[in-house]
Amino acid sequence: MSAISMLELRHLRTLSALHETGSVSRAAKRVHLTQSALSHQIKALQDHYGVPIVRRQGQSVELTDAGKRLVALAGKVLEEIQATERSIAKMSQQASGSLRIALECHTCFDWLMPLMDAFRQHWPDVELDLVSGFHSDPVKLLEEGGADVVIGSEHKRRRGVVHHPLFSFEILAVLSPDHPLRAKRILQAADFSDLTLITYPVPEDRIDLILNVLKPAGIHPQRRTTELTVAILQLVASRRGIAALPSWGIQNYVEHDYVIARRIGPHGLWSDLYASTLTETASRPYLRDFLTTARNTCFATLDGIVPLD
Amino acid sequence: MSAISMLELRHLRTLSALHETGSVSRAAKRVHLTQSALSHQIKALQDHYGVPIVRRQGQSVELTDAGKRLVALAGKVLEEIQATERSIAKMSQQASGSLRIALECHTCFDWLMPLMDAFRQHWPDVELDLVSGFHSDPVKLLEEGGADVVIGSEHKRRRGVVHHPLFSFEILAVLSPDHPLRAKRILQAADFSDLTLITYPVPEDRIDLILNVLKPAGIHPQRRTTELTVAILQLVASRRGIAALPSWGIQNYVEHDYVIARRIGPHGLWSDLYASTLTETASRPYLRDFLTTARNTCFATLDGIVPLD
DNA sequence: TAAACGTATGAATAGTATTCATCAATATTA
DNA sequence: TAATATTGATGAATACTATTCATACGTTTA
Numbered sequence: 140m141s142a143i144s145m146l147e148l149r150h151l152r153t154l155s156a157l158h159e160t161g162s163v164s165r166a167a168k169r170v171h172l173t174q175s176a177l178s179h180q181i182k183a184l185q186d187h188y189g190v191p192i193v194r195r196q197g198q199s200v201e202l203t204d205a206g207k208r209l210v211a212l213a214g215k216v217l218e219e220i221q222a223t224e225r226s227i228a229k230m231s232q233q234a235s236g237s238l239r240i241a242l243e244c245h246t247c248f249d250w251l252m253p254l255m256d257a258f259r260q261h262w263p264d265v266e267l268d269l270v271s272g273f274h275s276d277p278v279k280l281l282e283e284g285g286a287d288v289v290i291g292s293e294h295k296r297r298r299g300v301v302h303h304p305l306f307s308f309e310i311l312a313v314l315s316p317d318h319p320l321r322a323k324r325i326l327q328a329a330d331f332s333d334l335t336l337i338t339y340p341v342p343e344d345r346i347d348l349i350l351n352v353l354k355p356a357g358i359h360p361q362r363r364t365t366e367l368t369v370a371i372l373q374l375v376a377s378r379r380g381i382a383a384l385p386s387w388g389i390q391n392y393v394e395h396d397y398v399i400a401r402r403i404g405p406h407g408l409w410s411d412l413y414a415s416t417l418t419e420t421a422s423r424p425y426l427r428d429f430l431t432t433a434r435n436t437c438f439a440t441l442d443g444i445v446p447l448d
Numbered sequence: 449m450s451a452i453s454m455l456e457l458r459h460l461r462t463l464s465a466l467h468e469t470g471s472v473s474r475a476a477k478r479v480h481l482t483q484s485a486l487s488h489q490i491k492a493l494q495d496h497y498g499v500p501i502v503r504r505q506g507q508s509v510e511l512t513d514a515g516k517r518l519v520a521l522a523g524k525v526l527e528e529i530q531a532t533e534r535s536i537a538k539m540s541q542q543a544s545g546s547l548r549i550a551l552e553c554h555t556c557f558d559w560l561m562p563l564m565d566a567f568r569q570h571w572p573d574v575e576l577d578l579v580s581g582f583h584s585d586p587v588k589l590l591e592e593g594g595a596d597v598v599i600g601s602e603h604k605r606r607r608g609v610v611h612h613p614l615f616s617f618e619i620l621a622v623l624s625p626d627h628p629l630r631a632k633r634i635l636q637a638a639d640f641s642d643l644t645l646i647t648y649p650v651p652e653d654r655i656d657l658i659l660n661v662l663k664p665a666g667i668h669p670q671r672r673t674t675e676l677t678v679a680i681l682q683l684v685a686s687r688r689g690i691a692a693l694p695s696w697g698i699q700n701y702v703e704h705d706y707v708i709a710r711r712i713g714p715h716g717l718w719s720d721l722y723a724s725t726l727t728e729t730a731s732r733p734y735l736r737d738f739l740t741t742a743r744n745t746c747f748a749t750l751d752g753i754v755p756l757d
Numbered sequence: 758t759a760a761a762c763g764t765a766t767g768a769a770t771a772g773t774a775t776t777c778a779t780c781a782a783t784a785t786t787a
Numbered sequence: 788t789a790a791t792a793t794t795g796a797t798g799a800a801t802a803c804t805a806t807t808c809a810t811a812c813g814t815t816t817a
Contacts (some may be wrong), residue, residue: 143740144457144530144533144740146457146529146533147456147457147458148453148455148456149456149774150541162794162795163794163795163796164793164794164795172774172775172776173776173777174794174795174796175775175776175777175795175796175797176774176775176776178795178796178797179774179775179776179796179797180774180775182796183774188533188536188537188540189540190536190539190540195782195789195794196784196794197782197783197784197794198783198784198793198794198795199794199795200794200795204539205536205539205540208532208535208536209532209536210541211532212528212529212532216525216527216528216529217522219521219525220453220525221453222519223453223517223518223520223521224453224455224497226517227497227499227514227517227518228497229512230499230514230517231497231498231514232498244751252809261772321485397758415724431452446807458805471763471764472763472764472765473762473763473764481805481806481807482806482807482808483763483764483765484764484765484766484806484807484808484809485805485806485807487764487765487766488765488766488805488806488807489805489806491766492805503812504763504764504765504814506763506814506815507762507763507764507813507814507815508763508764508812509763509764605758
């Protein structure tokens with residue numbers, strides 16, 4: 140007779156994702172379900188409470204007041220749960236150990252910093268470190284004990300190594316606002332001939348644009364390298380060349396019209412990001428916590444990224 | 449690969465009940481599931497977190513530190529959820545109306561007071577009232593519009609009326625500590641002949657002991673009535689007679705040895721409590737909230753009561 | 758030493774969340 | 788403006804998994 144409360148955490152997770160993505164389909168991807176599943180969930184909630192939770196606003200959906208209230212609840216509750224699970228993990232066993240992070244992706248510094256801050260607070264007894272410098276085979280670092288996590292796009296199956304999917308992101312071409320190519324909405328491989336490509340100082344086979352677009356088309360533009368993302372953008376803005384960077388890495392600069400961004404190829408050039416660890420480190424509670432908070436903060440902070448796996 | 453969190457609210461509800469009851473079987477009754485179901489739930493949690501949640505302590509179970517942490521979480525989270533659902537109910541429509549409570553059961557004042565306090569805070573716009581005096585047919589009060597809820601043991605199906613089950617409780621015989629019957633652990637109908645029965649001033653057919661035990665056995669003891677529970681207990685303690693009261697109503701007095709309590713019949717004399725409303729009032733959000741908080745606080749406060757339905 | 762009570766557990770079942778297949782509506786592109 | 792691609796909603800089919808059932812095992816009580 141009296142179904143006291145049909146609410147489950149799954150609903151809160153859904154609503155939270157719905158809030159962050161602003162669309163049922165995207166939220167569905169985020170929680171690894173189909174759009175239909177979420178639609179049914181939302182309908183069930185609405186039927187139960189007798190109030191609309193979302194309002195169809197043209198193409199996408201908007202949360203109602205009741206929806207917002209539930210989202211607020213979700214935020215609080217999910218955070219409390221994560222905190223509890225952390226403290227249980229600490230009781231369980233090793234709340235200590237080391238987490239030395241090796242970065243294959245230069246731009247990742249952007250979102251890694253706040254994440255590391257949070258992590259340091261949650262796990263004061265874990266030695267947190269950044270392994271600096273460029274490494275030709277970063278995953279080898281794991282096996283050699285030089286790092287505990289590698290963040291990069293490599294995900295070849297390798298014995299004793301686990302690749303934890305983080306997210307997919309789009310790589311956009313970055314141009315100066317008055318660049319001749321500005322008229323084209325989508326750039327093709329051919330557009331890059333006779334241009335200077337500005338990149339981080341890494342080998343060619345580590346640059347997706349070259350590896351997956353230019354090389355197959357037989358195009359080998361000139362290259363100029365620099366360490367820092369801002370430096371790359373400076374050079375682009377000064378019309379010294381063109382660059383290819385993650386969409387979330389340049390967003391601020393595009394918004395201020397320092398540079399403009401263009402899609403590469405009809406479907407865009409996409410790249411995947413993984414956090415790789417040894418199998419044994421993968422089970423450490425603090426590592427698992429690092430991964431989930433990494434995903435959480437990335438999805439909350441970074442625009443235009445898509446879940447993986 | 450990474451099942452971020454398998455925790456669901458159902459687990460928290462279970463653990464909360466487990467904490468309050470101290471036993472898997474009783475907790476199972478509380479959440480309207482089987483003992484087996486809860487046992488499986490707990491096992492699943494333990495497997496997931498890799499830590500014991502409960503420890504078998506002889507006959508019953510005890511929560512571990514991790515278990516206690518989860519119970520603390522449950523308390524917080526479930527309360528936040530109830531608060532949210534209240535505020536959604538308020539948005540939805542009528543957060544106002546009236547809740548006039550008629551009590552068929554005198555002893556119920558004990559637990560009703562704190563409940564009404566809480567309710568008044570949650571629903572400031574609902575007119576809360578107690579319908580005083582005794583009524584021969586309290587459910588008729590609903591139909592006549594004299595009350596919105598009747599709390600009593602009546603639950604005959606009647607058109608337009610819903611009986612919301614609250615809980616079952618045991619009625620114990622109350623004796624003075626030096627009463628001749630003190631030696632018997634269990635009293636039979638025959639034991640009541642030649643005794644004076646002290647009761648509230650209500651008709652015989654509203655007294656479970658008379659209706660279900662004494663009358664069937666052809667026993668008609670003398671009766672003396674008084675309004676207040678304390679007065680009944682005073683009379684019992686002064687050896688003026690014997691009484692039959694809910695176990696939770698006399699607990700304090702038994703603990704202080706003012707009186708002693710004895711089971712009536714081999715399985716005890718049990719009575720059920722319902723909150724009855726008109727069908728239309730049953731759907732009001734504040735009524736639903738009243739019912740769930742009533743059950744919650746009763747189960748949390750009153751000892752020895754058992755879920756119903 | 759049963760009898761009664763409480764918990765644990767594998768297998769069967771039942772319940773229901775999710776997917777599939779589709780439609781309608783809106784936005785995008787040619 | 789038609790054509791195409793997205794997005795959300797919905798009934799029916801499916802797949803999953805939580806719950807129950809049946810039972811065993813341990814503890815307490817008479």
